[in-house]
Amino acid sequence: MEAGTSVATGSRPTIGRLPAVRRQDVVFENGLRLVAGLILALIAFFFVRLYVEASPAFQRFGLFGFVTTNDWDVSRELFGALPLLVGTLITSAIALLIGVPVAVAAALFASELCPRRFRGPLTIVLELLAAVPSVVYGLWGVFVLIPNLQGFERWFASAFSFIPFVGGGAVRGPNYFIAGLILAIMILPIVSAISREVIATVPQDHKEAALALGATRWEMIRTAVLPYSRAGISGAAMLGLGRAIGETIAVTLVIGNAPTIGKHLFDQGYTLAAVIANEFGEAANDPIHRAALIAAGLVLFVLTLIVNAGARYMVRRAARGVRAPSGGRAAAPGAAAA
Amino acid sequence: MSELIHLSAVRRRRDMLMRGLLAAATALAVLPLALILYLLLKKGLGAWGASFFTTDPNGNFLGDPGGIKSAILGTLEIVGLATVIAVPLGIAVALYLVEIGRQGRFAGAVRYFVDVMTGVPSVVFGLFVYITLVLTGVGGGFAGWKGSVALGLLMLPIVTRSAEVVLLLVPDSLREAAIALGAPRWRVALRVVLPTALPGLVTGSLLAIARGAGETAPLLFTAAIVQGTSFNLGQRMNSLPAQIFNDVGQAQDRLVARAWGAALTLVLMILVLTLTARLAARRSRLA
Numbered sequence: 001m002e003a004g005t006s007v008a009t010g011s012r013p014t015i016g017r018l019p020a021v022r023r024q025d026v027v028f029e030n031g032l033r034l035v036a037g038l039i040l041a042l043i044a045f046f047f048v049r050l051y052v053e054a055s056p057a058f059q060r061f062g063l064f065g066f067v068t069t070n071d072w073d074v075s076r077e078l079f080g081a082l083p084l085l086v087g088t089l090i091t092s093a094i095a096l097l098i099g100v101p102v103a104v105a106a107a108l109f110a111s112e113l114c115p116r117r118f119r120g121p122l123t124i125v126l127e128l129l130a131a132v133p134s135v136v137y138g139l140w141g142v143f144v145l146i147p148n149l150q151g152f153e154r155w156f157a158s159a160f161s162f163i164p165f166v167g168g169g170a171v172r173g174p175n176y177f178i179a180g181l182i183l184a185i186m187i188l189p190i191v192s193a194i195s196r197e198v199i200a201t202v203p204q205d206h207k208e209a210a211l212a213l214g215a216t217r218w219e220m221i222r223t224a225v226l227p228y229s230r231a232g233i234s235g236a237a238m239l240g241l242g243r244a245i246g247e248t249i250a251v252t253l254v255i256g257n258a259p260t261i262g263k264h265l266f267d268q269g270y271t272l273a274a275v276i277a278n279e280f281g282e283a284a285n286d287p288i289h290r291a292a293l294i295a296a297g298l299v300l301f302v303l304t305l306i307v308n309a310g311a312r313y314m315v316r317r318a319a320r321g322v323r324a325p326s327g328g329r330a331a332a333p334g335a336a337a338a
Numbered sequence: 339m340s341e342l343i344h345l346s347a348v349r350r351r352r353d354m355l356m357r358g359l360l361a362a363a364t365a366l367a368v369l370p371l372a373l374i375l376y377l378l379l380k381k382g383l384g385a386w387g388a389s390f391f392t393t394d395p396n397g398n399f400l401g402d403p404g405g406i407k408s409a410i411l412g413t414l415e416i417v418g419l420a421t422v423i424a425v426p427l428g429i430a431v432a433l434y435l436v437e438i439g440r441q442g443r444f445a446g447a448v449r450y451f452v453d454v455m456t457g458v459p460s461v462v463f464g465l466f467v468y469i470t471l472v473l474t475g476v477g478g479g480f481a482g483w484k485g486s487v488a489l490g491l492l493m494l495p496i497v498t499r500s501a502e503v504v505l506l507l508v509p510d511s512l513r514e515a516a517i518a519l520g521a522p523r524w525r526v527a528l529r530v531v532l533p534t535a536l537p538g539l540v541t542g543s544l545l546a547i548a549r550g551a552g553e554t555a556p557l558l559f560t561a562a563i564v565q566g567t568s569f570n571l572g573q574r575m576n577s578l579p580a581q582i583f584n585d586v587g588q589a590q591d592r593l594v595a596r597a598w599g600a601a602l603t604l605v606l607m608i609l610v611l612t613l614t615a616r617l618a619a620r621r622s623r624l625a
Contacts, residue, residue, distance in 0.1 A: 043454065101363070102367050105359070106360075110364065124616060128612065129367075134553070134554060134579075136582070136605060139598070242457050246459025280468075280559060297462050301458060
């Protein structure tokens with residue numbers, strides 16, 4: 001918009017602008033600038049308010065003590081968030097282990113193997129998973145997944161009991177595995193959408209070169225597509241992780257809400273997000289409990305902040321790396337959808 | 339020669355195997371959607387009846403638990419107000435980023451924090467609005483409009499990000515032509531850039547609305563759960579996600595049946611929004 005300013009400040013009065021018009025533009029620009037500044041102020045305010053409201057909990061238990069104490073007991077007013085943090089990490093890890101390979105495979109299939117005319121519909125179907133609300137996933141988990149997967153979970157727990165953390169206890173109805181599985185389904189659409197965007201930036205020349213050298217389709221994917229898009233796919237996985245960490249309602253319904261560190265994969269647990277949704281009602285009139293829940297929210301906020309910053313960095317770096325060899329014509333992938 | 343053919347047979351088999359695995363994984367990815375939609379139709383349609391959409395939950399301990407009228411109306415009101423808050427603000431921020439800020443340092447900071455906002459879990463937005471608006475007792479305790487603020491915060495970055503992408507697609511030649519004709523910049527932005535980008539802006543906004551309509555956690559802390567129909571956004575207000583969450587927690591068959599019916603209603607609403615958005619996007623690409 002340099003042209004606009006140069007005309008406006010031009011010396012020739014015939015095409016120079018009326019002072020009234022110039023004033024209108026100044027008002028317009030500063031108005032928009034104000035709105036944008038408001039967003040910055042809002043986020044700063046957001047962070048400060050959360051910290052102020054959480055500070056009674058940090059004062060009582062210490063910033064470090066709050067996240068490293070393994071004791072969350074409302075009746076004794078003891079709030080150590082370690083079981084919640086561990087629950088969040090375990091369920092998110094399960095979600096990544098199950099969700100990312102499936103999502104990347106689906107993205108590869110949709111962009112490299114699928115017949116061209118089915119590509120559009122397949123893409124839409126994959127994205128529709130994101131249209132199902134969290135609470136509906138929870139409903140489905142409670143009344144469909146939990147009862148129907150019990151047999152499989154018992155078999156799995158006894159067949160693979162030699163793996164640490166898998167066997168060694170009774171299979172509970174609501175448990176880490178069910179929560180992780182639902183999270184895996186919930187992060188599928190975003191991971192596969194961004195992976196697909198990244199895969200789409202692999203230069204056609206590279207793929208054709210691989211095929212011309214006699215590579216099969218899979219060898220083409222392995223030697224041309226995957227190495228090129230690895231960083232972007234890692235970024236997509238991290239964005240999925242950010243989603244999984246913050247997911248609340250579905251997890252609350254299927255994790256059992258037990259404030260202890262579960263002993264194995266099929267044990268009950270709790271997560272940072274779930275504890276907020278679940279105990280918030282009873283904490284309304286108990287200042288220290290409320291502060292502890294807000295502190296849990298703050299920890300959650302910081303955790304997602306770190307993970308998302310990492311994801312953005314990776315996707316951006318992938319975009320830059322992509323641009324260099326293809327002669328500067330590729331648009332930044334993922335950066336828009338991230 | 340025979341060595342080469344033998345090798346290629348192994349490679350061909352591996353190729354078939356990997357293609358099969360990728361196809362199987364894709365089927366696995368689509369499976370949950372099919373299962374959920376099937377169960378929603380099966381159990382949800384069973385709950386739908388003449389009185390399902392015309393009565394409020396009555397809280398009776400036995401017998402007919404009532405329908406979801408208040409939940410549907412509450413969702414429409416809360417999400418409607420959230421849209422009125424988030425869409426103009428979100429587009430204004432995008433307009434600033436594209437038309438004025440461009441690559442400047444302040445614009446970079448705004449862009450970064452909008453990015454940060456997209457990653458904030460919805461439960462944290464709910465908590466924030468609870469602290470700032472409910473605890474402080476601005477206009478009473480829980481209220482529908484506070485739910486709208488929470489959803490608006492959630493939707494705003496989605497609107498901004500999609501709008502920025504679309505506004506960048508508007509060719510500079512259009513802007514330059516308008517400026518050459520003597521139009522002030524605000525008129526260029528409002529009368530040339532925004533109308534050109536309109537279909538894309540609609541798509542992004544619809545997707546943001548669809549996202550907001552399905553959120554539960556922010557509403558639990560702000561609009562709470564009630565039974566009766568309310569047209570007053572200043573009071574507690576029911577909503578579909580909160581109603582479903584509450585019914586699932588009660589674990590009674592008749593309430594769970596209502597939850598399935600309400601879930602089918604909610605998913606259909608969101609699917610219509612999403613598909614409309616996709617169709618609008620497709621049309622704009624052709625134009």
